[in-house]
Structures are given as C-alpha cells and as structure tokens.
Amino acid sequence: MAEIRSALRQHWPEYLIEGWALGSxxxxxxxxxxxxxxxGSPLRHAFDNADARRVMIGMAMGLTAIxxxxxxxxxxSGAHMNPAVTLTFLRLKKIARCDAAMYIAAQFIGGTLGVLLVMAVCQGAFTEAPVSYVITVPGPQGALLAFIAEFAISALLMAVVLLVSNSERYGKYTGLGAGLMVAVYIALEAPLSGMSMNPARSFASAWPAEVWTGFxxxxxxxxxxxxxxxxWxxxxxxxxxxxxxxxxxxxTQRxxxxxxVPPLP
Incomplete structure (x- = not known):
C-alpha cells in the first residue's frame, strides 16, 4: 500500500493524462x-459509399492518434492509451507494476467517460444503429477470424512501435507511424473485427451499450x-x-x- 500511495502522490499527472488521452x-x-x-447527417449523404466513409473515419482517427x-x-505519459501497450512495456520491464496498474485503470475509466460524454451530447444519433456506441463486435465471418485479425494487427503495430521508437534516427516518427496504421486498419480491417486493438476501448463502448458480443x-x-x-x-x-x-x-518532459528529468531553463 505504501508503494501505491507513493506512486499516486508522485505520478498522478501521468495517470490522469492516460485517462484523458483514451477519453479524447x-x-x-x-x-x-x-x-x-x-x-440524418449531411456527411452521411455526401459520402454514399460505405468504404469511402470508413476511409474518412480512419483518417480522422489516425490524425487524432497522432x-x-x-x-x-x-x-x-508516453501516450499508451491502451492496456495491451502498457502490459507489453510491463513485460519488457520498462514500467513499474504500480504505474502499469494505474495506467490501465485510468485507460478504462477515461475511455468509458469519453463514450458517456458523446452519449450525453449526441444521444440517439450515437446510441442507435448504425453508430451503436461505436461498439467493436466480430464481423460476419465470425469470432475466429476476428480474433486472428485482432492478434495480427496488434502484433504488427507493436512491432513497428518498438522498431521505430528505439531508432535514434526515426524515433521521432513513431507517432506518425502509429497514426497511419490506425487509419489503415480502420479502413481495411474494421469489417473483420471492428478494429479495436485495445481492451479499454472495447469496454468503453460495450459497457454503456450492454453489448458484450465477442468481448x-x-x-x-x-x-x-x-x-x-x-x-520477437x-x-x-x-x-x-x-x-x-x-x-x-x-x-522537455519528465x-x-x-x-x-529535463534540464532547467
């Protein structure tokens, strides 16, 4: 308990940031x-093709991630925004256990609050089909293919993040690479699994929607x-x-x- 209290006292800004990031x-x-x-949206009628709309959503979400x-x-905070990312760095012994636990808790809470905020503002337009709380559920091909797809895109994303972020030359492009992959995944992979890669992201939609299909x-x-x-x-x-x-x-950030610790100005 003393370790947890110490972590909360010293690192609470990073925990709040993780919640804010996934909530945003x-x-x-x-x-x-x-x-x-x-x-009823004008953009829905402007982009009559479902694939084109998915590409546009993918671009928006990729830019959001960036x-x-x-x-x-x-x-x-490091912009994990994802318990799977945090657990990976925990396995690599790059984040303390207390910090990892607090990051994950903040991600679940922040993501859920983000969905509840949109629900309060957009109401039926957000909660009813076809938007349906932006829940992630397996596509028509079934749960097995959805699992394989989620496994594959998650593995590829983390492989790229590790390769690029640990490169002295290309490390500054990590965010661009991650955002681009999010955009491409939404455009191409979403029909298979809904494109989650993120337990907290899926929970944030499933809980208020009360839809746990393939959770x-x-x-x-x-x-x-x-x-x-x-x-690997x-x-x-x-x-x-x-x-x-x-x-x-x-x-410039601790x-x-x-x-x-950044140098004093």
Whole structure:
C-alpha cells in the first residue's frame, strides 16, 4: 500500500493524462463515426459509399492518434492509451507494476467517460444503429477470424512501435507511424473485427451499450499479439533491446519510466 500511495502522490499527472488521452480518442471516434454514419447527417449523404466513409473515419482517427501522441501531455505519459501497450512495456520491464496498474485503470475509466460524454451530447444519433456506441463486435465471418485479425494487427503495430521508437534516427516518427496504421486498419480491417486493438476501448463502448458480443476477443487478442511482438523484438537472435516505455521520448518532459528529468531553463 505504501508503494501505491507513493506512486499516486508522485505520478498522478501521468495517470490522469492516460485517462484523458483514451477519453479524447473515444470522443473523437464517437463524433466522427456519428458524423459519417448517422442517417440524418449531411456527411452521411455526401459520402454514399460505405468504404469511402470508413476511409474518412480512419483518417480522422489516425490524425487524432497522432495529435494525442505528439501533444505535450501525450509526450509526458508516453501516450499508451491502451492496456495491451502498457502490459507489453510491463513485460519488457520498462514500467513499474504500480504505474502499469494505474495506467490501465485510468485507460478504462477515461475511455468509458469519453463514450458517456458523446452519449450525453449526441444521444440517439450515437446510441442507435448504425453508430451503436461505436461498439467493436466480430464481423460476419465470425469470432475466429476476428480474433486472428485482432492478434495480427496488434502484433504488427507493436512491432513497428518498438522498431521505430528505439531508432535514434526515426524515433521521432513513431507517432506518425502509429497514426497511419490506425487509419489503415480502420479502413481495411474494421469489417473483420471492428478494429479495436485495445481492451479499454472495447469496454468503453460495450459497457454503456450492454453489448458484450465477442468481448473476450478484445480482452485477449490485442494483449497476446503485442506480447508476441515484444518477445520477437527482444529475442537473442534479433539483438534488440527495448528502450523507454514511451512512444515518443521528449527532452522537455519528465519521464517516470526511465527517470529522465529535463534540464532547467
């Protein structure tokens, strides 16, 4: 308990940021999906093709992810925004257990509050079909293919994040790469699984909607996929060593993971 109290006292800003980040992502997802999918929206009629609408939503969400990762707050916490990401860095021993637990709790709470906020503002346009709380459920091909798809996209995302973020030359592009992958996944993979990669993101929609179809997929596949990517990255034959538990390590923000303190101005 003393360890938890100490972590809360010293690192509470990072925990709040993680909740804010996923909450903001869910607000963006809810608003843009409503704008493009609600039958009464002008954008729904402007983009009559479902694939085109999905591409537009993907672009919006990719830009949202990039903005959150590169924001000063995102640079401070590391912009995990995802329990699967946090658990991966925990496996790599780059984040303390107390911090990991608090990050995950904040992500679940923040994501859910984001959905509830959109629900209060948009009401039926957001809660009713076809938007339906932006829930993630398996596509028509079934749960098995949805699990495989979630596993694959999660593993690939984490592999790219580890490769790019630990590169001295390309590390600053980690957020751009992650955002681009989110956009592409929504455009191409969403019909298979709803494109989650994130247990907290799926919970945030499933709980108020009371729709738990295939929820086990979104609790397990992203975690397994990212853990496998981490195991691949640090395997002896590969010779890689993971750095800090941040997607983007800023020299102007403190780091609770590696202990970095920015120099005084």
């Amino acid at each position: 992502f869910m607000v963006s997802a809810g608003i843009f999906t409503t704008l493009f999918e609600y039958p 903005a959150l990762i590169y924001s000063p707050w995102g640079q401070r 086990w997929i979104y609790l397990t596949a992203p975690v397994f996929g990212m853990q496998c990517a981490a195991a 990255y640090v395997r002896p034959r590969c010779g890689h060593e993971a750095g800090c538990a941040k997607l983007l390590h800023s020299r 780091c609770i993971h590696c202990g970095y």
